[in-house]
Amino acid sequence: MSKVSVIIAREYLARVKKKSFIFTTLFFPIMMAALILLPLYIANKADKDCTIYVLDDNDYFINKFQNTSKLTFVYPGDELNVLQKKCINGECDAVLHILSGSQSNQANLYYYEEPPMSLKGKITEQMDKILFDQSLVDTFHIDLQKFKAIKEVSRSSIATLQIDKNGQAEKHTVEINRIVGMICGMLIYIFVFLYSSIIMRSTIEEKTNRIAEIIVSSVKPFQFMMGKIIGVSLVGVTQFVLQIIFVLVLLTGAQFVVPQLINEKQVTEMSEVSNMNTNSELISEDATINAQDDIFGNISSFYSFPFKTILFSFFFYFLFGYLMYASLYAGLGSATDNETDSNQLIMPVSLPLIITFIVIMMGLGPEHPVIRWLSIIPFTSPIAMLYRLPSGVPVWEFTLSIALLVATFVGCVWFSAKIYRIGLLSYGKKVTWGDLIRWVRIR
Amino acid sequence: MIEVQHISKCFQQNKALDDLSLSIAEGRIFGLLGPNGAGKTTLIRLLTRISIPDSGEITFKGHPLTDEDVAHIGYLPEERGLYKKMKVSEQAIYFAQLRGLSKAEASRRLKFWFKKFEIESWWNKKAEELSKGMQQKIQFIVTVIHEPSFLIFDEPFSGFDPINAEMLKKEILELAAKGATIILSTHNMASVEEICDDIVLINHGKNVLHGQLNEVKRRFRQNRYRIQLEKSDSADFSFVNEDNPLFHVINRNEDDFSTFFELQLNSEGCANQVLESFIKHGNVLSFNEILPSMNDIFIRTVNSLNHQQ
Numbered sequence: 001m002s003k004v005s006v007i008i009a010r011e012y013l014a015r016v017k018k019k020s021f022i023f024t025t026l027f028f029p030i031m032m033a034a035l036i037l038l039p040l041y042i043a044n045k046a047d048k049d050c051t052i053y054v055l056d057d058n059d060y061f062i063n064k065f066q067n068t069s070k071l072t073f074v075y076p077g078d079e080l081n082v083l084q085k086k087c088i089n090g091e092c093d094a095v096l097h098i099l100s101g102s103q104s105n106q107a108n109l110y111y112y113e114e115p116p117m118s119l120k121g122k123i124t125e126q127m128d129k130i131l132f133d134q135s136l137v138d139t140f141h142i143d144l145q146k147f148k149a150i151k152e153v154s155r156s157s158i159a160t161l162q163i164d165k166n167g168q169a170e171k172h173t174v175e176i177n178r179i180v181g182m183i184c185g186m187l188i189y190i191f192v193f194l195y196s197s198i199i200m201r202s203t204i205e206e207k208t209n210r211i212a213e214i215i216v217s218s219v220k221p222f223q224f225m226m227g228k229i230i231g232v233s234l235v236g237v238t239q240f241v242l243q244i245i246f247v248l249v250l251l252t253g254a255q256f257v258v259p260q261l262i263n264e265k266q267v268t269e270m271s272e273v274s275n276m277n278t279n280s281e282l283i284s285e286d287a288t289i290n291a292q293d294d295i296f297g298n299i300s301s302f303y304s305f306p307f308k309t310i311l312f313s314f315f316f317y318f319l320f321g322y323l324m325y326a327s328l329y330a331g332l333g334s335a336t337d338n339e340t341d342s343n344q345l346i347m348p349v350s351l352p353l354i355i356t357f358i359v360i361m362m363g364l365g366p367e368h369p370v371i372r373w374l375s376i377i378p379f380t381s382p383i384a385m386l387y388r389l390p391s392g393v394p395v396w397e398f399t400l401s402i403a404l405l406v407a408t409f410v411g412c413v414w415f416s417a418k419i420y421r422i423g424l425l426s427y428g429k430k431v432t433w434g435d436l437i438r439w440v441r442i443r
Numbered sequence: 444m445i446e447v448q449h450i451s452k453c454f455q456q457n458k459a460l461d462d463l464s465l466s467i468a469e470g471r472i473f474g475l476l477g478p479n480g481a482g483k484t485t486l487i488r489l490l491t492r493i494s495i496p497d498s499g500e501i502t503f504k505g506h507p508l509t510d511e512d513v514a515h516i517g518y519l520p521e522e523r524g525l526y527k528k529m530k531v532s533e534q535a536i537y538f539a540q541l542r543g544l545s546k547a548e549a550s551r552r553l554k555f556w557f558k559k560f561e562i563e564s565w566w567n568k569k570a571e572e573l574s575k576g577m578q579q580k581i582q583f584i585v586t587v588i589h590e591p592s593f594l595i596f597d598e599p600f601s602g603f604d605p606i607n608a609e610m611l612k613k614e615i616l617e618l619a620a621k622g623a624t625i626i627l628s629t630h631n632m633a634s635v636e637e638i639c640d641d642i643v644l645i646n647h648g649k650n651v652l653h654g655q656l657n658e659v660k661r662r663f664r665q666n667r668y669r670i671q672l673e674k675s676d677s678a679d680f681s682f683v684n685e686d687n688p689l690f691h692v693i694n695r696n697e698d699d700f701s702t703f704f705e706l707q708l709n710s711e712g713c714a715n716q717v718l719e720s721f722i723k724h725g726n727v728l729s730f731n732e733i734l735p736s737m738n739d740i741f742i743r744t745v746n747s748l749n750h751q752q
Contacts, residue, residue, distance in 0.1 A: 007539045209524030217491040217518040218541035
């Protein structure tokens with residue numbers, strides 16, 4: 001046992017001490033955080049204050065645009081070319097020219113420097129509203145107050161609630177379950193392949209460098225293989241724990257920023273837009289409110305998640321999925337002299353995991369029979385079960401999946417150990433699966 | 444020290460070792476010879492417990508060889524390497540730990556060897572920064588650091604320059620003088636003749652020739668002699684071309700001062716008579732038996748066996 005621990009220590013320290021380990025450990029969470037925060041940041045940054053000069057050939061829209069904290073509409077009454085020059089001089093950010101006659105619902109927006117992306121949408125929204133309100137009154141002779149009252153009574157909303165066995169209902173959203181499951185599955189997918197291929201690469205390196213021969217004259221190939229697998233798995237766990245801590249730190253930091261981004265700016269602007277025409281009701285208002293409901297509903301249901309179960313399952317499936325694949329990668333890696341050959345050998349082994357990943361990405365729901373079966377089959381369960389888990393899984397299926405995974409892991413280690421002891425010292429010949437089966441039979 | 448009894452080992456259809464028996468005496472340097480693919484590496488892997496024989500038994504110091512005995516074995520494989528990115532001292536200590544030394548003990552002994560080889564400045568170097576010859580030195584240290592009583596060197600001289608090869612030879616002889624039993628597997632017959640006490644020749648997994656080096660050489664003597672005679676006007680060696688009942692000449696050459704004959708004695712011929720007949724005709728400067736080199740013995744044995752098949 002002490003020799004195995006010597007191997008574990010070396011495999012672990014050699015990797016943890018590397019600069020690339022520190023880099024990837026920090027890089028991944030930063031990238032994740034950036035992916036989440038950057039769009040929000042950009043969206044906010046881009047919403048700079050804009051001044052729009054309005055030129056309406058029909059004088060229909062004059063003084064009807066509502067100024068907001070970001071948008072200021074001015075009606076200078078000059079000719080188009082004068083306004084355009086002013087725009088070039090930087091007096092305004094854009095010139096809105098509403099066309100004459102039958103084209104009175106169409107407009108050109110001239111700009112010199114690229115305005116915020118959202119500007120066009122905001123102006124269109126306002127124009128739509130002005131036209132809508134006006135046509136209610138002018139064409140259909142409907143009183144705006146009445147219309148507002150009608151809208152008020154005809155508003156509905158749906159909340160999604162999940163019930164458990166005890167009949168307790170919990171406010172959940174189907175989507176969030178899927179997303180959490182998908183992310184967990186994806187992380188496992190990345191980790192399993194990442195660390196398994198580390199094992200494979202280092203096995204091939206030891207073999208081609210002929211270090212293997214020195215080592216196996218001191219320790220059993222099985223001890224060597226297990227030491228390596230355990231050592232690298234500890235690297236994975238270390239990296240993962242560090243990343244979780246780092247992500248939590250980042251998110252805690254971001255919490256002070258993100259709500260400000262959402263609440264103060266976007267929300268106030270939403271309400272500004274919706275309240276801007278006091279005697280009119282907006283179609284988009286409902287959508288806005290519903291969207292807000294959804295966001296906050298999702299966040300609250302996110303916090304009520306069965307975190308403990310998911311965390312446990314995540315570590316369990318991560319560990320055993322990794323151990324299973326890592327031992328296969330080690331065994332198959334030992335049978336070849338280079339990565340190209342071993343990738344060919346590994347293809348049938350890694351294919352199930354890749355297919356599962358694709359199936360989930362295709363959007364099959366957690367309740368789909370295919371996903372259900374995939375969550376029980378050991379080669380695919382690490383991803384598929386994690387995907388299903390947040391949406392609830394019967395205990396017997398969960399137990400069966402775990403039992404099968406553990407059993408397969410033991411089988412894979414046995415199989416790989418058999419190959420490893422021969423493969424590690426066989427050079428030159430390109431190995432086929434037929435050879436591998438023969439190796440397993442050798443005493 | 445080591446007895447190998449009726450060992451067989453098959454790889455699929457290929458019989459790598461076929462009922463092989465041999466014994467290695469304590470404190471001697473044992474040459475393991477054989478053509479490529481004869482089964483030398485397979486035998487070494489059995490001796491180091493890397494693999495297990497299909498049948499037969501290996502005893503080590505009187506008991507069947509077990510995994511525990513591996514701690515007393517030092518093995519320098521033919522194909523050997525180091526972790527490129529790891530400091531040489533760290534990996535030497537690692538390998539020593541795998542051989543059962545404690546970290547502190549391994550470190551202490553490693554310092555001794557680094558000092559002995561005057562390579563202390565390499566301590567913190569990574570293997571990839573060292574030349575091949577330098578790496579070989581580290582590998583040699585790794586092989587002997589746990590002070591094994593039984594050492595196996597598989598082609599130890601390959602990759603060494605003459606100076607380092609000489610140093611390595613000296614180290615091997617020193618280890619033997621201290622009582623270690625050593626197996627030297629090599630194709631370099633000159634070094635076999637220089638340092639081996641006993642040899643075994645393996646062909647197609649079988650022991651085809653073994654014994655003490657000198658005794659084996661004598662066994663292959665062919666009654667050949669080499670005689671050196673002074674060149675002079677009076678000397679007349681025409682008699683050697685006649686039908687001589689004692690010998691015939693297989694080679695003749697000369698330099699400015701002397702004439703050399705390589706003689707094959709006939710079955711009735713004896714060295715004294717031959718020498719007498721030459722003394723009558725000229726001034727003999729030297730006369731010695733030509734013993735076959737290990738190279739000749741190797742080639743003759745293997746060729747004759749292969750022709751039989």
